[in-house]
Amino acid sequence: MSTVPITEGEIDFVVPAAGKPCKTWYKVVGDLKSRSRRPLVVLHGGPGSTHDYVAEIADVASLYSIPVILYDQLGNGRSTHLPEKNGDVEFWTVQLFIDELKNLLSFFEIQDDFALLGQSWGGMLAASFAVQQPKGLKKLVLADSPSSMPLWVEVANKLRKELPQEIQDALTKHEEAGTIHDKEYIDATLVFYSRHLCRISPMPQGLLTSFHYMDKDPTVYYTMNGPTEFHITGSLKNWSIIEDAHKIVVPTLLINGRYDEAQDEVLLPYFRAIPKVKWVQFAESSHVPHTEERERYMQVLESFLQDD
Template sequence: MCSVKAIEGEASFDVPAAGKPCMTWYKVYGDLTSRTHRPLVVLHGGPGSPHEYLDIFSEIYRLYSIPVVLYDQLGNGRSTHLREKNGDTAFWTVQLFIDELHNLLSHLGIHDDYALLGHSWGGMLAASYAIQQPAGLKKLIIADSPASMPLWVEVANELRKELPQDVQDALNKHEADGTIYDKEYIDATTVFYDRHLCRIHPMPKPLADSFDWMDKDSTVYLTMNGPTEFHITGSLKTWSVVDDLHKIKVPTLLINGQYDEAQDKVVLPFFKHIPNVKWVQFADSAHVPHLEETERYMLILGAYLKGD
């Protein structure tokens, strides 16, 4: 892979409830003014895991000349941080991030024609956004995402039962005792992540870098999700878009990995209820197939984006 240069910038984002000026940091691969190819906007996961682990999507520009927009959502990475809003579920809402996306698209001048890819939490956000039927959205990719958090928790508990018994015991003990920052608990979660987050060892540096940002400021993750991927205590605990998926009218590509946290059961509602949908699974991947099977991933994504 050759290096591809990017242009970085900041978009002012007016959030009165924040109590201070806010901005969204972004990075663009390619020329958004050429209009030769529809740009792809990529939404990161977490919530709270900024763009670094998605930088590989620069390959879409290198291979297909499709411009790519990455950004750090509010409270994350290089965008404005709001640690004082930790635990404020009335502030950290899905609609806040939908509003931020609208603002960024307008700032970049691409609000009338773009494709959208959301990974994990980003796919949840992308689905919520697409349900509102924004006029400029032409194609949607939902990658490694649940249609319902109750389904996500159900599947996570099923996957936990496949872990070694001593690992299960450690997880259960520390969650019951409220000692989830104990080393034994953290080590136990690592066993789960090695199976269902990323099957490349050691963890790819871009993914580790995104987690480092979350360690620096876990405000958004703890408020909306909770302490781990399978111990959901935040405001998203009851989130679901299953009943509204029929409102997504744009062509949609679903992606997951065979060993993904986002098992088939959590992806299936997208496939059943979105009218125009295609589903691709990556046989050798967990939750980040764009890192685990990059070449095949970019071929599939490029063909989908360039197709009619």
């Protein structure tokens, strides 16, 4: 791999309802000024995670000279935290994060020509942005991302029923008792994650770092999602973009893993509705094929992102 420049910094993000100055932390891998390849903006999942677990996607900068912008969304990681907004569903909205994305695009002056990759919740965010048909969005990647949270929960419950009975019982017991911070519940959750979040053992450092940040400040995750991937109690529990997905008019790549939490059922509405769409499934992966099948993932991604 060739050496590429890496730049880190912060962007002022004006959010009047926050009651204090806010900043978005970013990392640019590659040369945005060269414009030899269209820049790729990566939206991490969660909601409430960080860029760390999707950092491998920046491989395309060194391999194929595609500049990549990674960032930690507001409330997460190295960006401004607002724990005082915990539980405030009026503040933590999809539109807030769309506004943050628009602010970032404007800061880098790429709003007229860029590609967007959203992973998991990041894909929900990217799809919500794409249905607004922003003029500069040229290519879209929806990776391991649901078209509907009710569908996501339905699939997650099917996967949950395939767990050993004692694991299922532990999950149910603590959810009913409200003791989801108990070690037994956390350990049971990790069994699910080892099957459907990441099949690599031990868990890669990027995922561990993102989990660390989420544990340190779970404000966004708890408010919008809930305690786990399959126990959704937050403001996104009824989110769906199925009715609007046909408004995504740019070429779109769908990605998931064979063992993904995002099983085929949750991506299928995208495939049916988006006019220009391609779907690639990674046979040996679960929810993070960019880590689990890293080399092939970058090849697939670069092939799709080739300039028109």
